[in-house]
Amino acid sequence: MKRIDEVFDVLTQLTKDKHNGVCAADIASKIRMDRTNVSRYLNELYKNGKIDKIKGKPVLYKTHENKKVVLEQNLNNQISLDRLIGSDMSLKAAVQLAKAAIAYPPDGLPILILGETGAGKSIFAEAIYGFAIESSLIPDDAPFISFNCADYADNPQLLIAQLFGVKKGAYTGALDDKVGLLKKADGGIIFLDEIHRLPPQGQELLFIYMDKGYFRPLGETEKIVRANARLIAATTEEPQSYLLKTFIRRIPVTINLPPLREKSLAERCSLICSFLSEESARISKAIYIERNCFISYLLYNCTGNIGQLKNDIQLACAKAFLNYKSQSKEFLMISSEDLPPHVKKGIMHLHKFRDEIETLISDNEDMLYFSPDKDFHAIFSKDNSECHFYDVIEEKLEILNKSGIDEKEISRILNSEIEKHFKKYIQNMIGKYHKDEISKIVGEKVIAITEDILNMAEMKLNRYMDEKIFFGLALHLQKTIDRIRTGGKIYNPRINFIRINYPDEFIAAVEAAKLIDQRFKVETPLDEIGYLAMFFVPDTVIESNKPEGKVAILVAMHGNSTASSMAQVANDLAGTDHVVGIDMPLSMDPEKMYETIKEYAIKSDTGKGILLLVDMGSLKNFGNMIAEETNLKIKTIDMVTTLMVIDACHKAIMGKHLDEIYESVSKTNPIELYNMKNTEKSQENIIITACFTGHGAAKELKRILEEEYLINNHIKVIPLEFINRAEFSRSVEKYQETHNIVAIVGTLDFTICHIPYISAVDLLTGKAKNFLLKLIDEVDICEKIEVSLCEHLRAVNAKDCFRMSKSVVLDIQRALGLTIPSEVKIGIILHIAFLIEKLASGGKRTIFENFEEYKKAHSSELNTIINYIKPIEDYFNIDIGLHECAYLCRMFLENTSTEQ
Secondary structure, three states: OHHHHHHHHHHHHHHHHHOOOOOOHHHHHHHOOOHHHHHHHHHHHHHOOOEEEOOOOOEEEOOOOOHHHHHHHHHHHHOOHHOOOOOOOHHHHHHHHHHHHHOOOOOOOOEEEEOOOOHHHHHHHHHHHHHHHOOOOOOOOOOEEEEEEHHHEEEEEEHHHHHHHHHHOOOOOOOEEEOOHHOOOOOOEEEEOOOHHHHHHHHHHHHHHHHHHHHOOOOOOOOEEEEOEEEEEOOOOOOOHOEEEEEOOOOOOEEEEEOOOOOHHHHHHHHHHHHHHHHHHHHHOEEEEEEEHHHHHHHHOOOOOOHHHHHHHHHHHHHHHHHHHOHHHHHHOOOOOHHHHHHHHHHHHHHHHHHHHHHHHHOOEEEEEOOOOOOOOOOOOOHHOOOOOOHHHHHHHHHHHHOOOHHHHHHHHHHHHHHOOOOOOOOOOOOOHHHHHHHHOOOOHHHHHHHHHHHHHHHHHHHOOHEEEEOOOOOEEHHHHHHHHHHOOOOOOHHHHHHHHHHHHHHHHHHHHHHHHHHOOOOOOHHHHHHHHHHOHHHHHHHHHHHOOOOOEEEEEEEEEEHHHHHHHHHHHHHHEEEEEEEOOOOOOOHHHHHHHHHHHHOOOOOOOEEEEEEOOOHHHHHHHHHHHEEEEEEOOOOOOHHHHHHHHHHHHHHHHHHHHHHHHHHOOHHHHHHHOOOOOOOOEEEEEEEEEHHHHHHHHHHHHHHHOOOOOOEOOOOOOOHHHHHHHHHHHHHHHOOOOEEEEEEOOOOOOOOEEEHHHHHHHOOOOOHHHHHHHHHHHHHHHHHEEEEEEEEOOHHHHHHHHHHHHHHHHHHHHHOHHHHHHHHHHHHHHHHHHHHHHHHOOOOOHHHHHHHHHHHHHHHHHHHHHHHHHHHHHOOOHHHHHHHHHHHOOOOOOOOO
């Protein structure tokens, strides 16, 4: 049986029990089919006329039996007063008054609805009509006639003719008698929007009808027309200023609808959810929206009320839909780039409503999801004119693709179409550091190679290399060596220019590359040699060849001195004042901070772009907002560390392009580095043995290790052949992805990526015995601790907790360039594991005495630890806090060892 037939059969069976209709989820649960596929089959059956579709939330389906039940279900899904969002909140009084007015015998009372533009007057009138049908006050097929008086305000005669009808010959062009809207509404409700645009003559005719139940069409002097239509009128203006007093006296019920700004966040949240669900149903696709984008919609200044809110959401959905179709994305997601500029500013108010927002949106939800079947109790808009907008985008996209236009141009054209479509809704809103200090950042080995390279360059070029060059080259080498090891490409478009114009410096750079290759077991590419050469070129020569402007570096962070401290470190190391630190005290209003950062951005820009380095919160969105408002080229990186600021400063003063600096600094982010690791990697422990002359020596080293050191141990030995360094490094890195490499034992120095190295000579002579046994003991202890923790940790997964704690401790040790004794290392790992358990169980953090003083003395190390701890906080959903990080910092710094 075809799946579509199976869906039809199940629908038929369920319809017998559920006369009101069946939703896709009901059928999916019966036949174990994905709900999306069930919906697709149901829509296909509906298009072929085999079943009925009952629109509402959720959409219901049923077979053709019992049409009366279908009609009743349609009525139940009619927008009604009790199903309006806010009917039990800001609209409660209005709803009660409307019910009383429309139900007043015998034919209800005329109602005047007051409210600002976009407050929802039209939809409120429709809801009254829905209530009247539900309450049997009017027949189920009673008409609802909606007429906007403003549409004919420039032609009063035509306006009156539309409303009351016209007699043949009443004016030029009146060739036949015409029935007016008031007569068409007979037995139902007529809704007159913008009633203040009805001229006095029309108001007089209307109150005669309200008094006597009849009226005369335009041009008629004898014949009267009777009608029994209930009247609802609406205006945005003060009635006494625009309406006749005699007319106002005949409308006893006035209902005020509150503007959006007077509604609670919970009510606004429901409106946003409703609109997003409606858009999802319209395009038959799930919509994802970033948490910060949703918050922006909750908090932005929406001067156009509910109408503007709805259309601002539609605009973002349309842009996201365009990206989804043109870029063949897997799902439709609304990101910050899709939001109108004035909406983006909403995130700046987060600090005022943080507690309330956390009750509406879980802190764990980075993404919110809306599907066509998601049920919200009312939809505050029924604008049918937009129904085919997404189809228009898709159709135009298909035409443009066939025309051969490139993707960028297609995106530009369609974005222009979207902007035109929503034009009426969108608003254009308005010291010097010592080498031991720099070694904590780059490591002792990089410091040593930097000294050797500059000593060599001084001898070859007969030129003094000052501290500024030393620090700059050290930072450059630390980044470059990591990049070469990980297989990252290095491209230097000026390589030939450098080789020809600075031949002596280029030769010195070739020698420097040889030193790097020997010391770090890498192969330095030719393009990198060009960059090394530039370190040896005198400043005066460099300045004459540099472009006038440089990429501006702005650091903006929460706190009274965090950003300025980082900027000072970077500037002092580079011997410049290029980096600007902007501190954001927690008490400062984000809007003021936004204006401050914008002012600095405008002042700092030299035409080369701006790199904005921030920590968290609303600051992450500022760069994009400033770029749109000022047309400056800005890129933003969050979770900033001191190393990232130093790297950015160095690249900027060297004249690197914004994109190049952005890419380089992004890869320095410890969070990104952590995420690149394989979280599912096996914890099997191995020792790699390697030899240069062939497999034989490596196998012999394996035998010695297994017979003398690993008799009762679970460490496996893997012999590897060393043909060339690059190939060997790739093999080791491949094992690193799936194993924990305890050490490398070999006939040559095979040190790679911080893995302990033991020479074959030291192993055979017994010199390395104690060191090797200490490594093996550490592995044994870690395995036992991991097993033991399973019995002690209850709030978190013990294995995940231990392994992440261990990984973070090793990462911090390397980042700070420290050597920690094995027993201390294990102690810190256990401290972090039990700290995770305590916080996950709801325990309190420990207070660090004299924290501010300690923070000033160790700001760089503390920031490093904070950034490496962040993945643990995210994974276990805890907040370790600055004080606990300070304790960790002290553990690392006060327990270093001089052993290598």
